[in-house]
Amino acid sequence: MPVHQNVTVLDAKLQQAFQMIQSVNNKIKVSNDKADEFLFGINLNQLILQQQLDNIKESISLTQTPSSDGTLTWKIDEVSGKIVNAQLEHQLSIYSPPFYSSLSGYKMRARLFLLGDENARRTHMSLFFVLMRGEYDAIQKWPFDHNITFCLYDLSGQHQHIINSFRPDTKSDSFQCPRLEMNTASGFSKFVPLEMIQRDDSRFVKNDTMFIKVSVDFCAMHPNLLPHIPQPMNKKEVDRQDLAAAIPIDSYPPPCKRARYVQDTERHVSEPGERIERAIDQSIVYSIRLESSAENAEGDVEESTF
Template sequence: MPELVSTDGTLVWKVENFSKLMKESKAGGKRSIYSPVFATHTFGYHLCVRLYPDGDGIGQGGHLSLFLALAKGPYDDILPWPFRQKVTFCLLDPTRKKSPIMETFLPDPHSSSFHQPRERLNVASGSPLFASHVEIPNYLKDDTLYLKVVVDLVPINLS
């Protein structure tokens, strides 16, 4: 089991060498990268983010796409399924001059992406049109992108 980077439902992900990732993605090489695993609580859902620098699906070629993937966790058997927590993606401006680019979504309880994972990771689901390639340079500092993901923790009932 990978070590969790947080257990409070929040991930701040520092994506370094973004121009290299974008170049590889556009060239048809590595299309996506995964964030470190984080959790909603010490005994909660395990999650990670899948980032496509050059987009995926309808976002391919013009957008950065972000998706949430549920990871298999040690407490899955006692958690309520499907996963129903509200999720917010934020692209932060390290210069603090611009508002973050934000998108919030509610998981589709009918999608297998949000049911208890049977494999290491479920199919990721989220935002194919998260941020336009035109906007991205305004959010880079030293070729680094800062993404924040917040999972709403209320209510998760373990009883």
């Protein structure tokens, strides 16, 4: 066979081989694209399932007996996963279980933005108080005007908790009788810097869990409202009266003296940036501030005072 014919045959075979290689490469590329698509779908399904699981856990927590003494100790687990959800903007905020001022009192909850609301996104953790529509709203005093305190627990054993308090702005819609399921959240956009939460040796996150306490001061409630207070609180009042009968009146402190003292102390040092010490669960306070009112979550149209 002439040489030129051999070259022609070899060239045809090379062209055929090249086409086969190109076809295989195209198939590999399609397979890779499908694999990437498949993996993306798996990751998306995992996120959806995780969110559904979180919702189920929240629903279960809501069925548990709520606190009815004006305080809430909120355990927040899987903090790192919730932060990832916030980073991906799948769930920017989480809600605490509801709690009550009494068995027939105000219904309340907390709202937490682990990566901050739009006023503090990715710089601070934001924490807010929410009034909810309750069964006994018709017999409550409105607007809501009781001091609110947030406490982020130090879990290192040093008991240097972060505590911030504020007085409700009674002109704000946040503290009127709720018409919808929940009022606009009000509280602190810049509750604590994120670096204090996200660092590996954070005092406020242990075993991927943090604890927040919400306390509402109902100590100054009008005496006429005492019949609406549940039995445990009435029993305290009975014990106090029994003690008063056994002790000379001039040696017995008036009701809520400690609470008024704390409030007076806070008013005295409530200038921005100042720090005071107050015992919460017999612990040292790392930081505390008292504001005359608070700002609203997610940029709702309310004038902020700080």
